[in-house]
Amino acid sequence: MEMLSGGEMIARALEDEGVEFIFGYPGGAVLHIYDALFKASKIPHVLVRHEQAATHAADGYTRATGKPGVVLVTSGPGATNAVTGIATAYMDSIPMVVLSGQVASHLIGEDAFQECDMVGISRPIVKHSFMVRKPEDIPGMIKKAFHIATTGRPGPVVIDIPKDATRPDAKFEYVYPEAVKIRSYSPAQRGHTGQIKKAARLLLSAKRPVIYSGGGVVQGEASGLLTQFARDLNYPVTNTLMGLGAYPGTDRQFLGMLGMHGLYEANMAMHHADVILAVGARFDDRVTNTVSKFCPSAKIIHIDIDPTSISKTVQADIPIVGPVQSVLADLAEQVEQMRNKDAELPDQDALDRWWQQIDEWRGKHGLWTGRRYGESDMIMPQQVIESLSRATGGNAYVTSDVGQHQMFAAQYYRFNQPRRWINSGGLGTMGFGLPAAMGAKLAFPDADVACVTGEGSIQMNIQELSTCTQYNLPVKIINLRNNYLGMVKQWQDMQYEGRYAMSTYEDSLPDFVKLMEAYGHVGMQVRRLDELDAKMDEAFAMKDKLVFLDIFIDPMEHVYPMHVAPNGSMKDMWLSKNERT
Amino acid sequence: MRRIISILLENEPGALSRVVGLFSQRGYNIETLNVAPTEDATLSRLTLTTIGDDRTIEQITKQLNKLVDVVKLVDLTEGTHIERDLMLIKVRASGGAARDEVKRTTDIFRGQIVDVGPNVYTIQLVGTGEKLDAFVAAMAEAEILEVVRSGVAGIARGEKVLRL
Numbered sequence: 001m002e003m004l005s006g007g008e009m010i011a012r013a014l015e016d017e018g019v020e021f022i023f024g025y026p027g028g029a030v031l032h033i034y035d036a037l038f039k040a041s042k043i044p045h046v047l048v049r050h051e052q053a054a055t056h057a058a059d060g061y062t063r064a065t066g067k068p069g070v071v072l073v074t075s076g077p078g079a080t081n082a083v084t085g086i087a088t089a090y091m092d093s094i095p096m097v098v099l100s101g102q103v104a105s106h107l108i109g110e111d112a113f114q115e116c117d118m119v120g121i122s123r124p125i126v127k128h129s130f131m132v133r134k135p136e137d138i139p140g141m142i143k144k145a146f147h148i149a150t151t152g153r154p155g156p157v158v159i160d161i162p163k164d165a166t167r168p169d170a171k172f173e174y175v176y177p178e179a180v181k182i183r184s185y186s187p188a189q190r191g192h193t194g195q196i197k198k199a200a201r202l203l204l205s206a207k208r209p210v211i212y213s214g215g216g217v218v219q220g221e222a223s224g225l226l227t228q229f230a231r232d233l234n235y236p237v238t239n240t241l242m243g244l245g246a247y248p249g250t251d252r253q254f255l256g257m258l259g260m261h262g263l264y265e266a267n268m269a270m271h272h273a274d275v276i277l278a279v280g281a282r283f284d285d286r287v288t289n290t291v292s293k294f295c296p297s298a299k300i301i302h303i304d305i306d307p308t309s310i311s312k313t314v315q316a317d318i319p320i321v322g323p324v325q326s327v328l329a330d331l332a333e334q335v336e337q338m339r340n341k342d343a344e345l346p347d348q349d350a351l352d353r354w355w356q357q358i359d360e361w362r363g364k365h366g367l368w369t370g371r372r373y374g375e376s377d378m379i380m381p382q383q384v385i386e387s388l389s390r391a392t393g394g395n396a397y398v399t400s401d402v403g404q405h406q407m408f409a410a411q412y413y414r415f416n417q418p419r420r421w422i423n424s425g426g427l428g429t430m431g432f433g434l435p436a437a438m439g440a441k442l443a444f445p446d447a448d449v450a451c452v453t454g455e456g457s458i459q460m461n462i463q464e465l466s467t468c469t470q471y472n473l474p475v476k477i478i479n480l481r482n483n484y485l486g487m488v489k490q491w492q493d494m495q496y497e498g499r500y501a502m503s504t505y506e507d508s509l510p511d512f513v514k515l516m517e518a519y520g521h522v523g524m525q526v527r528r529l530d531e532l533d534a535k536m537d538e539a540f541a542m543k544d545k546l547v548f549l550d551i552f553i554d555p556m557e558h559v560y561p562m563h564v565a566p567n568g569s570m571k572d573m574w575l576s577k578n579e580r581t
Numbered sequence: 582m583r584r585i586i587s588i589l590l591e592n593e594p595g596a597l598s599r600v601v602g603l604f605s606q607r608g609y610n611i612e613t614l615n616v617a618p619t620e621d622a623t624l625s626r627l628t629l630t631t632i633g634d635d636r637t638i639e640q641i642t643k644q645l646n647k648l649v650d651v652v653k654l655v656d657l658t659e660g661t662h663i664e665r666d667l668m669l670i671k672v673r674a675s676g677g678a679a680r681d682e683v684k685r686t687t688d689i690f691r692g693q694i695v696d697v698g699p700n701v702y703t704i705q706l707v708g709t710g711e712k713l714d715a716f717v718a719a720m721a722e723a724e725i726l727e728v729v730r731s732g733v734a735g736i737a738r739g740e741k742v743l744r745l
Binding site (some may be wrong): 128178 | 591592598602640644647650652660
């Protein structure tokens with residue numbers, strides 16, 4: 001039997017769990033662990049410049065790969081700095097294991113140096129948390145943490161580790177458990193057969209169906225199944241912000257994203273649908289607009305692994321609790337059986353009329369291209385995303401921050417594969433994009449990784465440019481520069497009569513080109529539309545360099561469509577500054 | 582509607598705070614809360630009463646079930662059940678007439694005087710919340726010095742049990 005210290009057990013257990021990277025930052029309470037990692041671990045450690053970036057980088061790695069990210073931070077400020085990243089992962093159901101140092105157990109509660117109650121602080125934003133009380137519990141606890149983080153509805157798990165539990169001089173028998181059983185935790189493995197039959201029947205009776213799929217389809221590795229299922233039925237599909245890529249973005253059946261900044265045809269189709277199949281989506285307020293006016297004539301089938309997501313905001317007519325993958329497979333089988341018995345299903349004439357209607361909506365508005373507001377040679381933000389999409393063939397890993405640029409990227413980059421679109425949808429965390437891009441680039445060093453951002457967001461974790469230098473992470477940063485906090489400005493334009501309360505930087509922005517040079521990266525300004533494509537190509541041609549494209553865009557542009565709120569329904573949208581439905 | 586939710590909870594540090602935190606985090610009410618170990622040292626039994634419409638209660642039970650430390654849960658108000666709340670109430674009892682009156686009311690409610698001082702009585706009363714409320718109202722004439730209640734503990738009638 002092997003005898004290891006607490007610190008060594010952590011290092012070894014992470015290896016036994018198959019962890020590929022640790023994102024972290026050392027400090028007093030975790031030095032025993034770091035020493036054990038230094039001496040024995042084969043897992044590369046990425047030293048970030050701020051703990052928030054460690055969680056976002058782990059998160060970006062996870063969203064790109066599907067494998068749980070691992071974060072190691074010290075007690076007190078190390079732990080609290082990680083909180084925003086943990087909350088980000090929690091809101092988007094991203095599996096993550098966060099190991100936080102804690103002061104020695106005899107000091108807990110004494111307001112010791114760098115002490116904080118991490119289990120308490122993180123409680124509302126974790127799927128579960130542990131505190132190590134006996135070092136011999138460490139291997140089992142780590143196994144449980146990974147099990148809980150990755151199964152059911154995934155989420156972050158915190159393990160708080162008092163320093164004395166990792167002492168190098170106290171050795172314990174080490175065995176990493178093969179499997180784990182937690183009596184109070186057993187997420188559903190299959191959907192209810194009766195419910196699935198009912199759902200199949202309803203779905204085949206539809207005259208105006210829409211498939212509304214969310215992040216759960218990406219997380220649940222069900223994109224292939226969903227795509228096949230939708231194609232077999234010739235039903236239209238819309239994706240949530242979190243679900244982009246689950247259905248091919250360039251496919252005819254794809255209506256685009258739905259919701260507050262969803263496409264006209266997607267929102268119109270939802271509002272007029274008679275049957276909605278919601279898969280791995282949670283009827284978020286950014287999707288539904290006013291709940292009482294949501295899709296008035298639709299019967300709703302809702303598939304989700306998390307029972308609390310069902311009928312939380314919108315009542316489901318046929319709820320199905322289970323993993324989207326197995327439920328979709330069972331549903332497809334039921335649908336096939338029913339169609340074999342009755343070849344008339346679904347009603348093709350009705351479906352044809354429905355597609356005609358959708359195509360009409362599509363023809364009327366669709367995605368805007370061209371110049372909207374008078375003559376100007378300024379670059380429009382949409383054109384930047386189209387240029388990015390072209391330069392990367394629609395195959396890049398695209399991370400984003402939060403704001404107008406995020407919505408433009410979601411609308412205009414055509415994601416044809418899952419896990420390529422990486423953004424903070426639920427919490428809306430500015431500063432997410434760059435560290436998330438680092439995580440994706442570490443996982444796929446040969447792939448194009450672009451961070452679409454704005455001058456507001458990028459400055460929230462800009463210190464990570466240094467991490468990119470240290471680990472040679474040549475991501476491309478696409479900065480949509482309008483000299484405003486763009487989304488804030490848009491709301492101020494629309495709801496506050498253009499009073500730009502504290503949403504401009506005046507002349508305080510740094511010279512990003514010089515800043516990049518300072519870190520050893522490349523910075524380029526793009527000011528004219530006719531140089532956009534060339535500069536974009538030039539940036540992606542520099543395979544080994546982090547390139548920051550500082551692209552000056554029309555500052556007056558807004559994101560449209562935009563739901564009319566408050567009291568609007570899905571179909572109530574602003575389509576431009578002066579047109580609404 | 583008022584509901585009584587009874588939970589078998591892992592007897593782990595922090596488990597109770599997860600349950601209580603859930604209520605404040607999601608804006609649900611806790612009217613009463615009662616928690617103690619069971620015959621199985623690894624489990625605590627927690628009973629809480631809450632008020633909400635059917636949809637809120639459904640969310641509360643689903644959210645509670647989702648907590649990893651919650652092993653099992655039952656909404657006792659869905660079936661017939663027994664509920665008991667224990668009250669200790671200290672009242673001013675000076676002079677023969679006042680002491681007689683307090684004693685008489687206590688007897689009527691089948692309470693017990695569990696501590697006697699020259700000027701105070703401490704009365705123990707067990708029953709439903711309503712009965713305890715009625716007793717407090719009946720004591721309106723006396724001077725109430727202190728009231729402490731355990732919160733509701735509940736159990737289903739008949740063969741139905743909440744156990745592993």
